[in-house]
Amino acid sequence: MFEWFWNILSSLGLYYKNAKILFLGLDNAGKTTLMHILRDDRLVQATPTQQPTAEEVIIGSVRFRAFDLGGHAAARQVWRNYYTTVDAVVFLVDSCDRERFTEARQELGQLLDDTNLADVPFLVLGNKIDLAGAASEDELRQILGLQMTTGKGTVAVQDVRPLEIFMCSLVRKIGYGDGFRWVSQYI
Ligand SMILES: Nc1nc2c(ncn2[C@@H]2O[C@H](COP(=O)(O)OP(=O)(O)OP(=O)(O)O)[C@@H](O)[C@H]2O)c(=O)[nH]1
Ligand SMILES: [Mg+2]
Numbered sequence: 001m002f003e004w005f006w007n008i009l010s011s012l013g014l015y016y017k018n019a020k021i022l023f024l025g026l027d028n029a030g031k032t033t034l035m036h037i038l039r040d041d042r043l044v045q046a047t048p049t050q051q052p053t054a055e056e057v058i059i060g061s062v063r064f065r066a067f068d069l070g071g072h073a074a075a076r077q078v079w080r081n082y083y084t085t086v087d088a089v090v091f092l093v094d095s096c097d098r099e100r101f102t103e104a105r106q107e108l109g110q111l112l113d114d115t116n117l118a119d120v121p122f123l124v125l126g127n128k129i130d131l132a133g134a135a136s137e138d139e140l141r142q143i144l145g146l147q148m149t150t151g152k153g154t155v156a157v158q159d160v161r162p163l164e165i166f167m168c169s170l171v172r173k174i175g176y177g178d179g180f181r182w183v184s185q186y187i
Helices: 002-011 031-040 098-113 137-144 176-184
Strands: 017-025 053-059 062-068 088-094 122-127 163-167
Touching: 017 031, 017 098, 031 053, 031 062, 031 088, 053 176, 088 098, 088 176, 098 122, 098 137, 122 137, 122 176, 137 163, 163 176
Parallel strands: 017 062, 017 088, 088 122, 122 163
Antiparallel strands: 053 062
16 A cells, blocks of 8 residues: 555656665776766766765666775775765676686675675676676676576565676666666665
8 A cells, every 4th residue: 555655656757765874895896887877878988986976866766875985995994984874885896807706706795794784785786798708697696696686677685685697888888778677675
């Protein structure tokens, strides 16, 4: 009954769920690029992020307060300051940068194991599939240890953290929409 009511309101643009979302991942993965695309549908050449930035973006019926945190080693130290009341994490991976897959796996693993983020839905985006030599989804699943994910599409989960990987190209503007729609159902 209530769900029906909220659906009507949100379809009229009268009601938004609010969500705090973190964009995490190694430096150069595409976090700031994603932020710019979501914010003003524009592709800008970003420089490495020094200071965390926050923007409000509305996707479907969710009003996301998105935090773009720098990904270089020193910047990762402040990630944990943002873990309270997080509704979702978007973890970006450069799917061409095989030399850094192990590092990406370690960072992702630490996040998934962090008790402050227990139960928080994780959307992993394998970015830059427009480039020749990009890893396939299967390869990335293997190397990141994501063989067991909770499933794409509309999937009810119980007692398990929603976790899924979507391949995308921010430059071509493909793939991430499905990921955001997927994660929105858990917010
Ligand atoms: N070919 C290609 N390049 C991309 C794509 N997405 C981002 N890039 C490029 O990757 C580089 C890094 O992007 P950023 O958005 O600055 O990466 P970041 O994760 O914010 O990096 P830090 O701020 O250092 O943590 C930039 O040169 C982007 O233009 C993509 O889908 N395809
Ligand atoms: Mg950045």
